[in-house]
Amino acid sequence: MRNICLVIEYEGTNYYGWQIQKRYKTIQGELLKAIKKVTGEDVILYGSGRTDRGVHAIGQVANFNTISRIPVSRFPYALNAHLPRDITVKEAREVPLEFNAQFCAKSKVYRYTILNSTTPRALFRNFAYLVRSKLSIKNIRNGARYLIGKKDFRSFAKDAKEKINTTRAVKRISIKKDSEVITIEIQGDGFLYAMVRGIVGTLLQVGLGKIKPKDVKKILDSKNRRLAGPNVPAKGLCLISVQYEKIKGYPHHN
């Protein structure tokens, strides 16, 4: 038995998210079909986490166990031959059996892309959220500072039940502007459902001047989802990378 770890890139536009569903095309579903064709096996595929409908990834990580004898270096080629062109396996490595892409994940980096322009751009139509009003990067940066650290992010989560633990650690928020393209990159030890889109939606209101930067702290403390800004659309969101504890043999660490 071998444990195979994949790094996957996909455009989420034409899929109903990561998680397999009976009636709809999903990323996990397409991968499982390709793995079945290559190995003949019905495996369990553990993703680092779900991505919603329309969300993209350049560094999703997933693993599965197999008894097939295909050399691990052949997996990307073999799987890509059976995958649609908008899903690609970039890398495959054999990892220790105790590695699990979901439970061993230490942190993740998400990037949200905003096109701050009065007119749309064809090449960004599925990858950025168009905001026509001028955004203040300075205000966004000042607001984002209140979100760094281990905090209760209940105000930014969707459908968080009262009993669940909504404390997460946000390690870094980097805001970059390159001409009319603004990217907000967030690294955290874990994210609640729709948390990144809630945070970006709130920071957008700060950038528009509708929420004061210092009020981000008030929103956080309120633990009331209704005080935060509306969620931004899925298409601007991309899972950039997943970080893991040092596990011998795991690709990203020694």
Added chain:
Amino acid sequence: MRNICLVIEYEGTNYYGWQIQKRYKTIQGELLKAIKKVTGEDVILYGSGRTDRGVHAIGQVANFNTISRIPVSRFPYALNAHLPRDITVKEAREVPLEFNAQFCAKSKVYRYTILNSTTPRALFRNFAYLVRSKLSIKNIRNGARYLIGKKDFRSFAKDAKEKINTTRAVKRISIKKDSEVITIEIQGDGFLYAMVRGIVGTLLQVGLGKIKPKDVKKILDSKNRRLAGPNVPAKGLCLISVQYEKIKGYPHHN
């Protein structure tokens, strides 16, 4: 009568190139349909130049004359409302009647994108040419130096008839590498048919070690298309910008 100049971005994947055709969808054809819907007029739309099937643009320039009274600032919104999402008008300006997007063009910048990786990437599937063998950036840069200046580019053109003038001035070739993505940007006063794709195809052979950098000069001097490398695929090519002589009122200059 007003002369309206547009800056257009498009993904060429699903079009048969720029130039209008009876049976096939083209960029110019879609723009003319949108202009007709907005102004009611059958105009002549001058593009800075044609782009081939599958080639993209982020800064194509085109102009047309109109007697409509729509404020020029409304044109992007009005046209985008009637255009498919993979073609967008980014800018519209009124320009002097003597401005013509094709004949007044002084130079153009094209960018070719190569994915130099052993595995494909979903997000680059329509925008980069996958080259699995390792490329030497140093060799590509050394080979490219022979192409700078006013020279006869007959060896790099497709279907160039004997009588036509194949001398063009290449002002700049910049080669950049960002991890596994290599871009080759070429600025010239004009380009022969498939010239950029012939040049990049040749530089690829240089990068692969199949042609020596100094042999690029021999290929240039031979004026023989068969000595140059094969054309690279259209999908990696993008028209970045068009430069114009200073014309009062033209958007890109004072």
